[in-house]
Amino acid sequence: MGVDLVLGPSLGADATQLWRPLLERLPPDVRAHPYVLPGHGAGALAPASSIRALAASVLDWATARGLTRFHYLGVSIGGAVGLEIALGAPDVVESLTIACSSARLGDPAGWRARAASVRAGGMRPLAEGIALRWFGAPFAERHPEHVARAIEHLACVNADDYALLCEALADWDRREAIARITVPLLVIVGALDPIVPVADGERLAAAAER
Numbered sequence: 001m002g003v004d005l006v007l008g009p010s011l012g013a014d015a016t017q018l019w020r021p022l023l024e025r026l027p028p029d030v031r032a033h034p035y036v037l038p039g040h041g042a043g044a045l046a047p048a049s050s051i052r053a054l055a056a057s058v059l060d061w062a063t064a065r066g067l068t069r070f071h072y073l074g075v076s077i078g079g080a081v082g083l084e085i086a087l088g089a090p091d092v093v094e095s096l097t098i099a100c101s102s103a104r105l106g107d108p109a110g111w112r113a114r115a116a117s118v119r120a121g122g123m124r125p126l127a128e129g130i131a132l133r134w135f136g137a138p139f140a141e142r143h144p145e146h147v148a149r150a151i152e153h154l155a156c157v158n159a160d161d162y163a164l165l166c167e168a169l170a171d172w173d174r175r176e177a178i179a180r181i182t183v184p185l186l187v188i189v190g191a192l193d194p195i196v197p198v199a200d201g202e203r204l205a206a207a208a209e210r
Contacts, residue, residue, distance in 0.1 A: 003094070004070040006062060007034040008078025010100070011165055012123075012130055014041065014153040017146075018075070033070070035061055037077070039161025041153075047161050051077070051172040054165070055084035059092070073097040076195070077165060080105060083174055086183050096181070099188040102200040103175040103207070111170035115163035123162060127154035136192040178207040 005026075009015040015034045023032055035058055036044040045061060048054035058081055062070060071094045074082035079101025086096050117126060131150040132140055140147045185208045189201030 002029040002031055004031050004033060004067050006058070006067065006070045006072045007032060008058070008072065008074030008081050009034065009037060009040070010076035010078060010134070011037065011169070012040070012154045012157055012162065013037075013075070013134075014150070016041075017149060017153070033062070033065060033067065037161075037165065039158030044161075047164055048168060049164050050168050051080050051084050052088070054168065055081045055088065059085060059089060062092070068092065069094055071095045071097075073099065074101060075099045076101050076105065077169060080169065080172060080174075083178070083181070086181050086185075087174065087177055090182050093183045095184040095186070097186040097188065098201075098204065100190055100193050100196050102196050102204045103178050104173045105169050106195050108170040111166045115166035115170075118159045118163045118166070122155075122159050123157050124155040127151045130154055133194055175207070178204060181208045 007015070007019050007022075009018050015036050019032070019034050026032060036042070038045050038047045038054075045054070045057045048057055054077075069092055072082045072085065074080070074097070076099075079098040082093075082096050082098060083101075083103060086093050114126070128151050131147050131154060134150065135143075135147055185205070187201045187205040187208075189196055189198045191198060
């Protein structure tokens with residue numbers, strides 16, 4: 001029969017490029033379903049001003065594809081969406097994998113400042129800095145082509161939709177709710193991640209185990 005896997009991308013990322021290495025390695029019985037964040041390219045979800053609204057859009061998108069139960073893997077804001085789905089609609093989630101994400105992402109003031117900056121000057125002035133935070137210096141030095149591709153995609157993301165998502169992350173905090181998660185949960189963190197340190201991932205995993 002096979003299994004369905006919904007893939008939630010990170011803020012600013014090109015979903016096609018982000019998931020390509022994974023899609024090339026999936027077994028044949030896994031059907032992957034990547035979605036596109038608002039303003040991030042063709043087939044994108046509608047603009048959303050909260051993580052809960054974004055999660056509802058993802059559920060509607062999944063229903064339209066005939067997905068009644070699925071495994072979920074999300075990175076960054078995609079992880080936040082996965083947590084929101086698991087809290088609000090646990091019956092549809094077979095398992096949840098959260099990568100480089102947590103029950104609260106970053107600093108609210110920082111997200112609001114980024115939203116204001118993007119609205120004032122567009123995406124391109126911030127694109128290089130964002131991309132370099134994703135990859136880290138060692139990887140960027142070895143694979144500058146990946147960084148250049150990410151910068152170009154970031155520069156083309158719709159500024160208003162991106163700013164709305166930044167503000168949604170500023171307002172989102174589910175740390176008190178994580179203990180209610182009942183679906184199988186895997187948390188993945190990166191040692192060089194400047195946004196989600198290892199300690200945040202450990203706290204998320206520990207809270208969900210209670």
